[in-house]
Amino acid sequence: MKVVFLYLMIYSGSALMAYNIYRYICFSRDVRKQGNWEQEQRLFYLPIWLLIMFFVGYLIVGFFGKPDLVMAGILFGGSVFVFVMLHLIRRTFDKIQENEQLEVRLSAAEEASKAKTFFLSNMSHDIRTPLNAIIGYTMLANQEGVTYVEKSGYIDKIEMASRQLLEIVNDVLDMSRIESGKFSLEPTCVNLENCIREVSDLVRTQLEAKKIDFSVSCLVSHKWVMCDKVMLDRALMNLLCNAGKFTEESGRVSLQLNELTEDDDDEKARYEIHIKDTGIGMSREFAERLFIPFERERTSTVSRIQGTGLGLAITKSIVDMMGGRITVQTEKGKGTEFTVTVDFLLAEPEEGTCQGEREEISFEGMRALLVEDNMINMEIAQMLLKQEGFLIETAENGKMALEMVAASEQGYYDVILMDIQMPVMDGYTATRAIRDLPDSRLAGIPIIAMTANAFQEDIKKAEEVGMNGHIAKPLDIPGMKATLQRVLEAASG
Numbered sequence: 001m002k003v004v005f006l007y008l009m010i011y012s013g014s015a016l017m018a019y020n021i022y023r024y025i026c027f028s029r030d031v032r033k034q035g036n037w038e039q040e041q042r043l044f045y046l047p048i049w050l051l052i053m054f055f056v057g058y059l060i061v062g063f064f065g066k067p068d069l070v071m072a073g074i075l076f077g078g079s080v081f082v083f084v085m086l087h088l089i090r091r092t093f094d095k096i097q098e099n100e101q102l103e104v105r106l107s108a109a110e111e112a113s114k115a116k117t118f119f120l121s122n123m124s125h126d127i128r129t130p131l132n133a134i135i136g137y138t139m140l141a142n143q144e145g146v147t148y149v150e151k152s153g154y155i156d157k158i159e160m161a162s163r164q165l166l167e168i169v170n171d172v173l174d175m176s177r178i179e180s181g182k183f184s185l186e187p188t189c190v191n192l193e194n195c196i197r198e199v200s201d202l203v204r205t206q207l208e209a210k211k212i213d214f215s216v217s218c219l220v221s222h223k224w225v226m227c228d229k230v231m232l233d234r235a236l237m238n239l240l241c242n243a244g245k246f247t248e249e250s251g252r253v254s255l256q257l258n259e260l261t262e263d264d265d266d267e268k269a270r271y272e273i274h275i276k277d278t279g280i281g282m283s284r285e286f287a288e289r290l291f292i293p294f295e296r297e298r299t300s301t302v303s304r305i306q307g308t309g310l311g312l313a314i315t316k317s318i319v320d321m322m323g324g325r326i327t328v329q330t331e332k333g334k335g336t337e338f339t340v341t342v343d344f345l346l347a348e349p350e351e352g353t354c355q356g357e358r359e360e361i362s363f364e365g366m367r368a369l370l371v372e373d374n375m376i377n378m379e380i381a382q383m384l385l386k387q388e389g390f391l392i393e394t395a396e397n398g399k400m401a402l403e404m405v406a407a408s409e410q411g412y413y414d415v416i417l418m419d420i421q422m423p424v425m426d427g428y429t430a431t432r433a434i435r436d437l438p439d440s441r442l443a444g445i446p447i448i449a450m451t452a453n454a455f456q457e458d459i460k461k462a463e464e465v466g467m468n469g470h471i472a473k474p475l476d477i478p479g480m481k482a483t484l485q486r487v488l489e490a491a492s493g
Helices: 002-033 038-064 069-141 148-179 192-209 229-245 311-321 375-387 398-406 427-435 456-464 477-492
Strands: 188-191 213-219 224-227 252-260 268-277 325-331 335-346 367-371 391-395 415-418 447-451 469-472
Touching: 002 069, 069 148, 148 311, 188 192, 188 229, 192 213, 192 224, 192 229, 192 252, 224 229, 229 252, 229 268, 229 311, 229 335, 311 325, 367 375, 367 398, 375 391, 391 398, 398 415, 398 427, 415 427, 415 477, 427 447, 427 456, 447 456, 447 477, 456 469, 469 477
Parallel strands: 213 252, 367 391, 367 415, 415 447, 447 469
Antiparallel strands: 188 224, 224 335, 252 268, 268 335, 325 335
8 A cells, every 4th residue: 555655656746747847848938939038048948858857767766666755755745846836937927927018008108198298288389379369369359449450450360370270170180080090082083283283372372471482393294193182282281381381581492293204004103292492491300200290390490380290290191091102301401302202093084174164153042041050150151151142041950940941842942051960950860851851852952061070971971861062160161152053053953
C-alpha cells in the first residue's frame, strides 16, 4: 500500500510537471507578443530546459528507481510549488497588462478632454467675435440721432459678421459629418472652366477691397466633367479666402487651372489647380500639421485673423473623397502655393447647359402657403416673399397646412413652403399626407422644404417624401428665388 502511494505521488507529480511545462511555454509566448524581447530570448528558454530536466528526473525515479517517502514528497511538492509560482507570475503579468490598458485609456481620455477644451475655447472665441460685432452694431444702429448713412454702414457690418458666424457653424457641422462618415459627393455634369470663373467672381470683390492683384487662368481642352460642383466650389473658396486673409494689401493672388494631357484617355482627364499668394507664408513645422482640424499657427499676425482652423481640414477631406491630392509649398514671409491634383470623368454637356441664363419669371400675384411654427422665421419669410410679389397665407404646423390645402380649390395655392421640424405634425408627414389626398390636382401642388435641416441627406429625404425643392435657412434670397423659379417653371410646364 505504501509503495502504491509513493508511485501515485511520483506519477501525479510527473503529470503536473508536464502541465507546468505547457503552461510556461504558453506564458512565454504571450509575453513575447507584448514587446521586443530579442535580447532576452535565452532567458525565456532556460526555465523550459530546467522544467524538462525536472520532468525527466521524475520519470527516471518513477520507472527505474525505488523512491522512498522523502523523495516522493520532495518531487510532488516541487511540482505543486512550480504550479503555484507559474500561476502567481501569470496573475502578476495580467495585472500589469490591465494597468497598462488603464493607463492607455486614461491617456486617451485626457487627450480627448484636452481636445474638447481646446475646441470649446476656439469655438467660444470664434463665435463670440462675430456675435460681439452683431450685438454691438445693433446697439449702435438703435441709438437716437444715428444718420441713415451710419445706420446703413452698421447694417452692412452686421450682415458681414452674420455670414462669418454662419461660416463657422457650417465648418463645424461639415467637420462633424466628415468624421462620422456621413459626408458624400454628388457628381453632376459640370463646366469646370465656368466653375473656376464663378468661384473667382465670388472672391474678387473681397480681394480687390484689400487692393490685392487677382489673376485667373484656365488652360483646358476638356471643360465638361463629372464632379460635385458644390463641394469643389467649397474647397476652392476655402483656399482662395485663406489666400486673401493672409495676403497683405498690394499683394498678389493667382488661380490657375491646367489640364495635364500626358495620357490619351477618352474617359477621364487629370487636372491641376494652383492657388498661389504672396502672403505671410507658414513655418515648415506648421505646414506639416496644416490639415489637422482646429490647427492654427500661433503668431501675432495670424491671431488677428478670424478663422476656426477647419477650412483646410474640410478642403483636404473633399479632395481625398474626389480621389485627388493636395500639396502645399510655403515659406515664411514669401507666400504659399496650394496644388490640387484630381482626375475627373469626362462628360458631354447636358441639354440646355450651354444656353444663356434662365429668364427670370414674375412671382407677382402668386399665392404661397407658408408653413412655419417659429414666428420670427415666419415674419422674415413673409416679408421676403411679399417683396417678390407673392400673396402669403400661413399655417403654424403641418396639420393646419393639410387642412387648408384639403379645403382649397384647384389652383388656389401655387406653392407650399414647408418647415420640417414642427409640433403636432412635422413637414415630412404633412407632405406625405398632401400627396395622398384623393384630389390629384391638390395632391400635386409644388412643395418646397424651407428648413434649417440643410445637409445632403436632408435634401434627399425631402425628395423621397415628395417635395419638389429645398431652401436652407438662413434664407439666401438669390438661392430662394432660383429654387422657386425652377419649381414653378417645372409645375407649369
